[in-house]
Every structure is written in structure tokens, then in C-alpha cells.
Amino acid sequence: MAQATEAPQRAPFRLEDSWVYFNGELTRYADAKIGLLTHALHYGTGVFEGIRAYWNADREQLYTVRMADHFQRLRNNAHALQMRTTVNVDELCAVSNELLRRNGYHEDAYVRPILFKSQEAIGVKIHDVPDSLGIVTLPLGDYIGTGGIRCMVSSWRRIDDTMAPVRTKCTGLYINAALAKSEALESGFDEAIMLTHDGHVSEGSGENIFVVRRGVLSTPASSDNILEGITRDCVIHLAREEMGIDTVERSIDRSELYLADEVFMVGTAAQVAPIIEVDRRTVGDGEPGPMTNRLQEIYLDAVTGRNPKYAEWLTPVY
Numbered sequence: 001m002a003q004a005t006e007a008p009q010r011a012p013f014r015l016e017d018s019w020v021y022f023n024g025e026l027t028r029y030a031d032a033k034i035g036l037l038t039h040a041l042h043y044g045t046g047v048f049e050g051i052r053a054y055w056n057a058d059r060e061q062l063y064t065v066r067m068a069d070h071f072q073r074l075r076n077n078a079h080a081l082q083m084r085t086t087v088n089v090d091e092l093c094a095v096s097n098e099l100l101r102r103n104g105y106h107e108d109a110y111v112r113p114i115l116f117k118s119q120e121a122i123g124v125k126i127h128d129v130p131d132s133l134g135i136v137t138l139p140l141g142d143y144i145g146t147g148g149i150r151c152m153v154s155s156w157r158r159i160d161d162t163m164a165p166v167r168t169k170c171t172g173l174y175i176n177a178a179l180a181k182s183e184a185l186e187s188g189f190d191e192a193i194m195l196t197h198d199g200h201v202s203e204g205s206g207e208n209i210f211v212v213r214r215g216v217l218s219t220p221a222s223s224d225n226i227l228e229g230i231t232r233d234c235v236i237h238l239a240r241e242e243m244g245i246d247t248v249e250r251s252i253d254r255s256e257l258y259l260a261d262e263v264f265m266v267g268t269a270a271q272v273a274p275i276i277e278v279d280r281r282t283v284g285d286g287e288p289g290p291m292t293n294r295l296q297e298i299y300l301d302a303v304t305g306r307n308p309k310y311a312e313w314l315t316p317v318y
């Protein structure tokens, strides 16, 4: 009788023992330390990224998604914050893949690079401050629900580009996101939708947003203070390629959320997340809509390597 093959036992992930990159070295998380006076900790002077890696069990392979685009964005954001990145995109990709390999993930994982001003001194400024670079990885399943989430329009407006460079993933900007997210969670919702200072829909705390009305797919224009998401770009591309639907990038009003047939959020962590309720009003019939469901399916097929057409978005780790 054939014996069932058992999956090898893997030690549970322990963050403190995991391999990280810190200032040019591979080391253990517990040994990568920063000082209490670190500039970025006090003044929010860092830029970061969030990159997903999907485990494809059939192929026993882990794929990172659009990793070079994430590191290019990190470098562009660093430029906006007057940082000097000496490590190039290829090196950043290589070291991240090495970390994922060393940490031995056989499950979905996440890469969190952070470039931050590391001077340990008093003084608010961004020029002439030395930087440090760290990369941490960890396992990551769903971040927000993918079966239908309930949202509220936040009382916090999205930070305006006249106040800080909102197109960057600058750490300091995330106080805005955190305030909105906590308000939503503590009010019994799953996620916040922030408006711009002049009242247009901007984005979620860590997601871009799309609206479907009468078959037309729209998303806030990049001038509405959004982070120009890489998932947003994937979804625009997939809607066109796979469904023949062009996305309209324009300003969207709050009441359009109430009258929409479908609303969904997208982001590296959030993936494609259908919104079934906004401000206690059901979206459409209160179930994830057909266009959202289809895009969610197409997106997951692309990022997990099941659709070879999008292989160029993926980098195998093993």
C-alpha cells in the first residue's frame, strides 16, 4: 500500500530569529538595533515599502510581486526626502530574495524595506542627515477581508500635497492613515475612506479605491492626494487586458460611493477587497459585485503565477 507523504515539519516563524538586512549586513532581527534618539522615530522621516510574496503550492515556489517597481518607488520617494540611496534596485531585489530564501517561507510572505534618517541628534530638517536601510520579512495572510468589508468615510481628511509629499510612502504621513483606521475600527467598521481637503474621495488607510457605476470603472486621479499604488496599476492593466474595460481616472464625489453598483479597494496588503457597505448604506445589493469578483480572481491568478501572461511581474525566490 502506498504511504501518504507527509509535509516536512517547519519551525514556527519567530520574528526575533528571522534574518533581516540592516545597513549592508544580513543579521538576525533581534540584533538589528536603533537608538532612542533616531531622527525618523521622532520626526517621521523615513520611506518604506510593502511587497508581497505568494506561495504557489503546486510549483513549490514563492513569487515576489513587482519587486523592482516597489524598490524603484522607494528610491524615488527617497529622492523626494533628500536621502541618498547607495543601493540600487537590482541589489535591493537580490538581498530581499536572499532574506526570503534564508527565512525559508513556504507560505505567503511580506517584505518591508525601510529607509530612514538615522541621525541620533536633536533637529528637525531633512537635508544633511545620514540614512539607514533595513529590510524585514514576515509571513502575511489576508490583511483586510477579501469577502466584503464595511467602510466609513473618515472625519480625518487625507493629507494634502501642499502639506507633505503625499505621493510618497513617507512614514510620517501614516499618522493620518492610523487616525482614520482606528476611528473606523473603533466605530465598528473594517476600513476608512478618506476624502481630500476639498471633499473628493481619495483612498483608504493603505489602499486605493475603485468605483463601478453603470458598467464604468473609475478611480480617483493621482492629483486627489493618493499614493500611486502598484496594485492600482495592476488592476487598471488587468481590467483593460482581460476584460476590455478602460478605467476612468477622475475626481469622485462622496455621494458616488452611495450610488455605485460596486466599490472595492486595492493594495499590496489588501489585494482586491470588495466593499459591501459605506456609511451604513449597502453598496449595490450588499454582496461583492461581478466586476469586483472577476478582478479579484484575475489579480490572484496573476500574482500567484497561475496566469503565465503576467510572469514578468513575478520573481521566483527558490
Ligand SMILES: Cc1ncc(COP(=O)(O)O)c(C=O)c1O
Pocket (backbone or CB within 6 Å): 050, 169, 177, 203, 204, 205, 206, 207, 208, 226, 227, 228, 229, 230, 231, 232, 266, 267, 268, 269
Ligand atoms: C496610503 C496607501 N495608499 C495606497 C496603497 C496601495 O499601494 P500599493 O498597491 O503600491 O501597495 C498603500 C500601500 O502601499 C498605501 O499605504
